[in-house]
Amino acid sequence: MPSGSEKRATGAPARGEYPPFDLLRRTFASLFDRAFAGWPVPFEMSREMTEPRNVAMEEGEKEVVVRAEIPGFEASELEVTLRNNLLTLRAEHREPEGAVERRHARLERTVMLPPGVDPDRVEARHRNGVLQVHDPRTP
Numbered sequence: 001m002p003s004g005s006e007k008r009a010t011g012a013p014a015r016g017e018y019p020p021f022d023l024l025r026r027t028f029a030s031l032f033d034r035a036f037a038g039w040p041v042p043f044e045m046s047r048e049m050t051e052p053r054n055v056a057m058e059e060g061e062k063e064v065v066v067r068a069e070i071p072g073f074e075a076s077e078l079e080v081t082l083r084n085n086l087l088t089l090r091a092e093h094r095e096p097e098g099a100v101e102r103r104h105a106r107l108e109r110t111v112m113l114p115p116g117v118d119p120d121r122v123e124a125r126h127r128n129g130v131l132q133v134h135d136p137r138t139p
Contacts (some may be wrong), residue, residue, distance in 0.1 A: 055109055064113055066130040071129035072105065079120075079126045080133055085113045087133060 055068045070078070070091050079090040092106045117135040124133045 055111060057111060057113075059114060062135065062137055064117055066111055066113075066133040066135070068109065068131045068133075069129060070107065070126075070131050073126075073129075075126040078124070078126055078131060080122070080131075082113070082117070082119045082122050082135070085115060085117060087111045087113050087135070089131060089133070 031061055052085075053132075057064065058065045058067075066087060066089075068089055070089075073091040077091050077093050081088045081090075086111045089110065090106075090108045092104075095105050113135060116137045118138045121136045122133060124131060
């Protein structure tokens, strides 16, 4: 019969024994799971972004158009603000309470617009995952 420090013939540790680092990993994993149960893990959340994928700005004579790819968001989840020639695009999606899987995605991007844009006439349109913000120039 093997003693407490001997390994079995299969190479597995004797019952109740783990290598020190394995025991440490298991202990911290268990503590982490109990303390932060239900929290999203960043590397498992493929939808978690910090800014839109592609943002492009086109300057015309009459207007400046900013286009941003933001797939997976509804128009009601978008917020567009313009202050002191800084255009900020925000989007946030949260699954409702009680959903089987809860997803949270948030993004934000700020773009400096050229001078001469009229903040009172800005229009934003969202279609097929692309947000277009039309910023007319002042006459």
